[in-house]
Amino acid sequence: MADLADLPLRDDLRGLSPYGAPQTTVPIALNVNENTHPLPEIVAHGIVTSLAKAVLTLNRYPDREFTALRESLANYLGGGLSATNLWAANGSNEILQQLFQAFGGPGRAALGFQPTYSMYPILARGTGTGWIGGSRDEEFRLSPDSAVRQVREHSPSIVILCSPNNPTGTPLSSDVITAVYDATDGIVVVDEAYAEFAAAGTASALELLPGRERLVVSRTMSKAFAFAGVRLGYLAADPAVIDALRLVRLPYHLSSLTQAAAIAALDNADILLATVADIAAQRDRLLAALPALGYPVLPSDANFVLFGGVADPPGMFGELLARGILVRDVGIPGHLRVTAGTEAEVTAFLAALTDITPR
Incomplete structure (x- = not known):
């Protein structure tokens, strides 16, 4: 069986990896900015x-x-x-x-x-x-x-x-x-x-x-x-x-x-968009709760929050994953990104983060 290096690939594509966030089955996936509310x-x-x-x-x-x-x-x-x-x-x-x-x-x-x-x-x-x-x-x-x-x-x-x-x-x-x-x-x-x-x-x-x-x-x-x-x-x-x-x-x-x-x-746009206000409220909750735990944030107009103050992003990513919570390491030093999910999902994330955070 051949591998990628054996193929007549374009020179500018050699050595590259495809785009994609980690895919793994976890109870709480907050890594790709999905709307985690199911369809009504x-x-x-x-x-x-x-x-x-x-x-x-x-x-x-x-x-x-x-x-x-x-x-x-x-x-x-x-x-x-x-x-x-x-x-x-x-x-x-x-x-x-x-x-x-x-x-x-x-x-x-x-x-x-x-x-x-x-x-x-x-x-x-x-x-x-x-x-x-x-x-x-x-x-x-x-x-x-x-x-x-x-x-x-x-x-x-x-x-x-x-x-x-x-x-x-x-x-x-x-x-x-x-x-x-x-x-x-x-x-x-x-x-x-x-x-x-x-x-x-x-x-x-x-x-x-x-x-x-x-x-x-x-x-x-x-x-x-x-x-x-x-x-x-x-x-x-x-x-x-x-x-x-x-x-x-x-x-x-x-x-x-x-x-x-x-x-x-x-x-059915009016029914589907009814979750937007709830998601925005959970985002605002993250914007308030993360600094209280020692993780500074910047204003966000999206359904996610980028938070800083993370000494070891891969390490924290792994600790959260071990607790069944998937976030995103976007490659910005000292930062991780978390999607604003349902109230229960955000509560679980903040509880896990509190457990991880040095006291």
């Missing part, structure tokens, strides 16, 4: 009914333009958006991949501000796009001046802004987005995977779309909608951006079952 039974029944209808037509290809789904997404987002402004794919990772395929590629580069979502450089590499790892200000924030200076220095074809930022939870102001947009002729992607968890009144980049044909706002149903297993990401942008993505997408890339499940979920 009434919504599950609606999805099953929708899937049953779709199954009857599986001998045919799905709607290539997934028109009904795009209309449902436009209705959910509101703000004057129509189906022509919406696009969807198998998770927001595929959305981002298609953007890199259409607007990146050999001889072009993408700029992101690290630490940030670790898939960005992987997507860049996979599409032959150069990756520029920019820097953040103190406390992982990003100011308009700092962002613009780096955009002008590197002149990237794509600038990607994570709002709120993963893995830090850091909010991003609209001033940064508009300043970056005005400083580049390239595509500006605002990744709002965790937007629904932000404090009430927080502005979304969706409000900045009118008149900005190079601005793209990416979102997902994985987090707030508790839909991670379905894999449905989407974006809002000028219709010309949607046309560009048609050039690179695979034919019929969204299955009939994915479309049916997503439409049924959007029909």
Whole structure:
């Protein structure tokens, strides 16, 4: 049997490892920012009914333009958006991949501000796009001046802004987005995977779309909608951006079952999003409880908290795992990240952490 080194792999992929968080069965998994609340039974029944209808037509290809789904997404987002402004794919990772395929590629580069979502450089590499790892200000924030200076220095074809930022939870102001947009002729992607968890009144980049044909706002149903297993990401942008993505997408890339499940979920958005307030409350509980245990935190607008003051992140990770609790070591020295789960899950995590913490 051959191993990877025996294959005629691309030179830039040799020696690399695939992306992925540890997968192990534990009582409490708080490592990949899932919505740990199960789907309400009434919504599950609606999805099953929708899937049953779709199954009857599986001998045919799905709607290539997934028109009904795009209309449902436009209705959910509101703000004057129509189906022509919406696009969807198998998770927001595929959305981002298609953007890199259409607007990146050999001889072009993408700029992101690290630490940030670790898939960005992987997507860049996979599409032959150069990756520029920019820097953040103190406390992982990003100011308009700092962002613009780096955009002008590197002149990237794509600038990607994570709002709120993963893995830090850091909010991003609209001033940064508009300043970056005005400083580049390239595509500006605002990744709002965790937007629904932000404090009430927080502005979304969706409000900045009118008149900005190079601005793209990416979102997902994985987090707030508790839909991670379905894999449905989407974006809002000028219709010309949607046309560009048609050039690179695979034919019929969204299955009939994915479309049916997503439409049924959007029909029940008010029920599914009822957990968001509870998750935000547990996040705020973590933000208050962790410093009391000696672990400083930064503000988070997401469904997770990055906490510092960890002398040995791998060691603490292991001690928590031994107690049946899985968190995430994101590679930031002295830090670990924990998802805001249910009240019971957060209680168990804090109890375990209290037991581990030196007195």
